[in-house]
Amino acid sequence: MDKKQAILKSVLKLVNREGFYHLNMKKIAQEAGVAAGTIYLYFKGKEDLINALYGMIVNEFNQNVLEGYDDGKPVKANFFNMIDLAIDFYLAEPDNFSFIEQYTYAPFLFKENQDENFTLLLPIYKMMREGKKQGVIRNIPDAILLALIHGPMNTIIKLHLAHKTDLNKKGAKQKFHEAVWQAISV
């Protein structure tokens, strides 16, 4: 078995279960079924480990979501596809969501690197600009559009994971992405 992957998976599991605050190297090692020292064969240290995991998730996310983008299709269809894929990504592996949320606001990294936090939004950005050019998306400032798309997505997933709503219910995702579309379309 790939130990590097096992270690990363342990961090993911532990951060979700107990939070960043209670995360420590011994627990990570135990959960991964390796010795504490082994972690240092694959990562420079705790900080490096955390950052590597973050990078991995961001890449997976972008890869997944961008698969829903097809130049040939209209903006609206692309929008629906991408929203749905983004939601599916987090519902399939809720630990990813919890980790990203905690990481974003618990900077291990230095302040300069914090701009990278917006990397997650790049697919949305791309689609947004295209829609504005075609005149199907309202001509309001980018930041507001971004807030109207990313914000609700974030909150609905939080609510789902807290069992305040159920996105797996038939039609739930449609209702949601249509509501968001209504917010941003002309």
Place this chain on the structure above:
Amino acid sequence: MDKKQAILKSVLKLVNREGFYHLNMKKIAQEAGVAAGTIYLYFKGKEDLINALYGMIVNEFNQNVLEGYDDGKPVKANFFNMIDLAIDFYLAEPDNFSFIEQYTYAPFLFKENQDENFTLLLPIYKMMREGKKQGVIRNIPDAILLALIHGPMNTIIKLHLAHKTDLNKKGAKQKFHEAVWQAISV
């Protein structure tokens, strides 16, 4: 000067400046201008201190936002007032926002208490239900409505604090709350 308040303010400042991860009792004491031991005269320990601060901010927030609510006025006016007040609250003291965000996803508290996280949403909830009853707000599930209101607010403040947009610019808040209203109104 009230030492209890000074200690709480220190935590707020430090969490925003360096994050939860680097927070420690000696720094808190130094920043507050008291001895480390003094903190324990006012709080049971670190966890108690953090939780007390969270409770304080949530109360202040709700008090502020609910001042924008007037039973005599139409739902739309109340909505605009409350959104604006909520934004003002965080812009006036950005440390509050940063703290709440970090706290919400870095549970010191045990999982059971996590439902309290939704306490912050109570004013929105109240307004939402009233609007639905009057037929001025769309009849979609509460969770989706909540996501369409709370989510964008959260994100726009994040973007503002990251200097990706400027909510203090003339008309910016209007543009924003009107966009959100468009998303939720019939």
Place this chain on the structure above:
DNA sequence: AAAAAATGAATGAACGTTCATTTTTGAAAA
């Protein structure tokens, strides 16, 4: 001068990291 508040050095536990030692691997030799 008694009571209350504050201090900060001391304590011990927790934790990240290191490294001397052990185990595993796999290619070459028998």
Place this chain on the structure above:
DNA sequence: TTTTCAAAAATGAACGTTCATTCATTTTTT
């Protein structure tokens, strides 16, 4: 195929540091 053995991988006890908390002592208040 079996044996050998050097290199690579893995181990986990030990180390040094950090940090929350305590409490004997000092300072302030009444």
